[in-house]
Every structure is written in C-alpha cells, then in structure tokens.
Amino acid sequence: MKQLPKDFLWGGALAAHQFEGGWNQDGKGPSVVDVLTAGAHGVPRRVTETVEADSFYPNHEAIDFYNRYKEDVALFAEMGLKCLRTSIGWSRIFPKGDEAEPNEAGLKFYDDLFDELLSHGIEPVITLSHFEMPLHLAREYGGFRNRKVVDFFVKFAEVCFDRYKDKVKYWMTFNEINNKMDAENPLFLWTNSGVVVEEGENAREVMYQAGHHELISSALAVIKGKEINPEFQIGAMVSHVPVYPFSSNPDDIMLAEELMRERYFFPDVHVRGVYPNYVLKEFEREGFNIEFLAGDEEILRNGTVDYLGFSYYMSTTVKADKEATHSLVVNGGLANSVDNPFIKASDWGWSIDPVGLRYTLNRFYDRYQIPLFIVENGFGAVDHIEEDGSIHDPQRIQYLNDHIEELMKAVTYDGVDLMGYTPWGIIDIVSFTTGEMKKRYGMIHVDRDNEGNGSMKRSKKDSFEWYKKVIATNGEEL
Numbered sequence: 001m002k003q004l005p006k007d008f009l010w011g012g013a014l015a016a017h018q019f020e021g022g023w024n025q026d027g028k029g030p031s032v033v034d035v036l037t038a039g040a041h042g043v044p045r046r047v048t049e050t051v052e053a054d055s056f057y058p059n060h061e062a063i064d065f066y067n068r069y070k071e072d073v074a075l076f077a078e079m080g081l082k083c084l085r086t087s088i089g090w091s092r093i094f095p096k097g098d099e100a101e102p103n104e105a106g107l108k109f110y111d112d113l114f115d116e117l118l119s120h121g122i123e124p125v126i127t128l129s130h131f132e133m134p135l136h137l138a139r140e141y142g143g144f145r146n147r148k149v150v151d152f153f154v155k156f157a158e159v160c161f162d163r164y165k166d167k168v169k170y171w172m173t174f175n176e177i178n179n180k181m182d183a184e185n186p187l188f189l190w191t192n193s194g195v196v197v198e199e200g201e202n203a204r205e206v207m208y209q210a211g212h213h214e215l216i217s218s219a220l221a222v223i224k225g226k227e228i229n230p231e232f233q234i235g236a237m238v239s240h241v242p243v244y245p246f247s248s249n250p251d252d253i254m255l256a257e258e259l260m261r262e263r264y265f266f267p268d269v270h271v272r273g274v275y276p277n278y279v280l281k282e283f284e285r286e287g288f289n290i291e292f293l294a295g296d297e298e299i300l301r302n303g304t305v306d307y308l309g310f311s312y313y314m315s316t317t318v319k320a321d322k323e324a325t326h327s328l329v330v331n332g333g334l335a336n337s338v339d340n341p342f343i344k345a346s347d348w349g350w351s352i353d354p355v356g357l358r359y360t361l362n363r364f365y366d367r368y369q370i371p372l373f374i375v376e377n378g379f380g381a382v383d384h385i386e387e388d389g390s391i392h393d394p395q396r397i398q399y400l401n402d403h404i405e406e407l408m409k410a411v412t413y414d415g416v417d418l419m420g421y422t423p424w425g426i427i428d429i430v431s432f433t434t435g436e437m438k439k440r441y442g443m444i445h446v447d448r449d450n451e452g453n454g455s456m457k458r459s460k461k462d463s464f465e466w467y468k469k470v471i472a473t474n475g476e477e478l
C-alpha cells in the first residue's frame, strides 16, 4: 500500500478555553464559557448570568496551560507532533469584544506560544473562534443574532492575521459552526454564537440568522486574510456525524439523505459560496425571514475556504418508522435515531465507528473536491492510574489505531486529499459538553479532578509512546 504524503500534518488538537485557564489574567475578559458551570453525562452545564462567587467554573483554571505552556510544548515536541491545533481566546485579545484597540498582553501571549511551538518545529494550526466569544458581546448585543457582531469578529480576525502573519499559515474561522443545527440544545447556540433563544421565538429561525452572520463573518475574514498574506490557508471547521439509514427500506435511505443536510448546510455555503436550494426551500416552507443584506451573496462567493476541517467522533443511524424523539446531537443523535446493532458506544454514549471516518472522507471529497483536514477525533474515557503511576489506555490506542487505519485507506486507496490528523485533547482537558475532567482524551495525563482538585502534574500514558511511533513512521507502524 502506498504511504501517506511526507508532509502529512500529524498533530494534536485543543481549544483555548478548555486548557489555558488564566481566565482573568493579563487583562482577559470573561467569555461565554466562563459562565458555564460543570455538568456530567446526562446533566447539562448551567449558564449563569454572571460569574457567581459560590459556583465552580471548570474552565477558569482548566489545566493552567497559560502558565505552564513551555513544559507542555516540550512534551508535545517529545511526542514528535508536526502541528498543534489550538484557538485564540477572543476575549484575551478584545476583553469585551467592542474595544477600539486590542489587549497587547493577550497578543503577546500568543506570540510567545507560537514562537515556542515553532522553535520545536511544531506548526500552529489556529481556530479563530472556538466557543470563546467575549461575554459582553453575548449579553449586550445578543451575540451573532446581531449584525454588528460581524464587524467585531472581522476586526478580531484582522488583528490576529496581521499580528501572526509570519508565524501562522493554517487557520480556521469557526469551530464546529454547524453543531447549532441542534437549535433545541441551548449549549450550542450559546457557545457557538452567544445566542439565547427567547420565549415565543422559533429556535431554528434564530439559528439560521446567527448562522448567516457567522458565514458572512467567515467569508469576510477569508477575504481579509488573503489580502494580508496570500499564502494563508484558511479553512472551515464542522462537526460531522454521518447519518446512516437503518435498512435498505427506501424510506430509511431517503430520511438519512435528508438528515445529512443538517451536517452539510454550513460546509456547503463555506465551500461553494452559495446557499443550497434545500435550505432556501425550508425557509420558504417554514416562513423563515432571514435577513440578507445587499452584497451578502457576493461576500459569500468571494470568501470561500481553502480546505475543510472537521471533527469526527461517531456516526448515527435513523429509521423512518420510528416515532421521532429528540435526542441530543452531543451523542450524535437526531430525532429518529436508533441503536446500530453493529456499533458499540463509549461510556458517554458516543458510538465507535472507524469505518464511518473513511465513509465521511469519501463523501466530503466527492462533494467538495478540496483538501480535507481531520482536526478532531478521539476517545473520551476514565483513566486508571496504577500504583507505580503508569497509565495503561489500550482502549484509546485501539480507537485511534482503528481510525488511522481507515484514514490511510481513504488516502492511499480512495485518493482523498487529506492534509493531516490532529486527535482531540492530546493532553487531558476540560470536556466541552459536560465540563468534566474525568472524560479524558489525552495521551498526557493531568492530575486534576472534576471538582478542581489535584497537583496539575503531567504524566505520559501508554498512548504517548504509541502515537510517537505512529508519527515517526508516518503511520506505517500502528
């Protein structure tokens, strides 16, 4: 079998709010996640009005990367990472979001971090907005439901592009812009868009309006970015949970096809620069009134992305004659989702389906014909520490191994153009959906628990050495 390209970007993925901590250090303002309390599997996280003195906010300190980044980057380098995907905390740069001038201390932190990465030969891959909108923009402007927030985002993007133009080549505009298609789950609209749906409003209509503003913001950022440095590679980032038909019943097949539009709408616009007909028909059918300004169509056409980044954790399976029940997309579910008898799930109910990754790569590549980048994939599990301090994580190794095997088939057999692979949470971090620490993805363990206790000490799991070898052999030795 032919090999992966020599410049394949093996890496790891993280997001500022889930690992940096230092939530109010050096002038950083509160972001939408700084008012998120901890939850658990089946227990939603609470959004508080302000930061309450007696509530626990796991992201405030997270794993304290902000103050320990040199030690952590050295570990990433030891593992042999070729790139690190992380994000810029928007409220580090613009604490409230609507200031005229950025916060120099925030900009300096990322200068130092990118220098540190580059000095170890690790390429930064940067998401501009990974669930970190300044709280002020959400509270005072209504988040992305307000067109003014487009200008604030584009300014933030421009400042970052300009400052880091010689240090960062690979960018993404919004993380998992499409997970708010599950508009009934307040966590997604809040963290993606800073939006709270009011009583009497149609959540899906609100979602499309905020989504339109984000798509415009992304396109404007791409246009600006290319002016600043034509060498930039600017991508989109979507969450992808493929939808399988339960059976060969044509009704199951058509239902799965229709529900795949929940996944495709945002990347369709990002990549093709036009709204797909199936969504325009939905607006017509539902009577949705989404405000488009004169010039928006041109902006979308001119601001298409260079590549498509996506997260892949699981698949879901739907059955047409199942009574529709709402199950949250955090577990990959949709109304009409049923258990797939061929697929097992993690302790958090996330199905484990490596073949679904190859299937996804092929469907995306057939549809868009642009380079793809797997920027999240991984296995969240409880780790057990042995008496001698070692951590054996064969399940995680198995999960990653099986997914890498499938991505290799997609590249070497199917001919998909794949830029790289950055498994999620390369070091243990705070879970996004539950706020827990015990849902661990890392190959580096961090001594911290759900309540915020622990020494923060870092130690290597078995997966650390395993992944190091995978990278060193460019995926030949799994």
Ligand code: BG6
Pocket (backbone or CB within 6 Å): 015, 018, 175, 176, 239, 311, 376, 380, 424, 430, 431, 432, 433, 434, 439
């Ligand atoms: C993706 C997000 O949804 O999945 C990450 O981009 C998140 O921010 C990851 O952490 C895994 O989800 P969780 O809830 O297990 O942390």
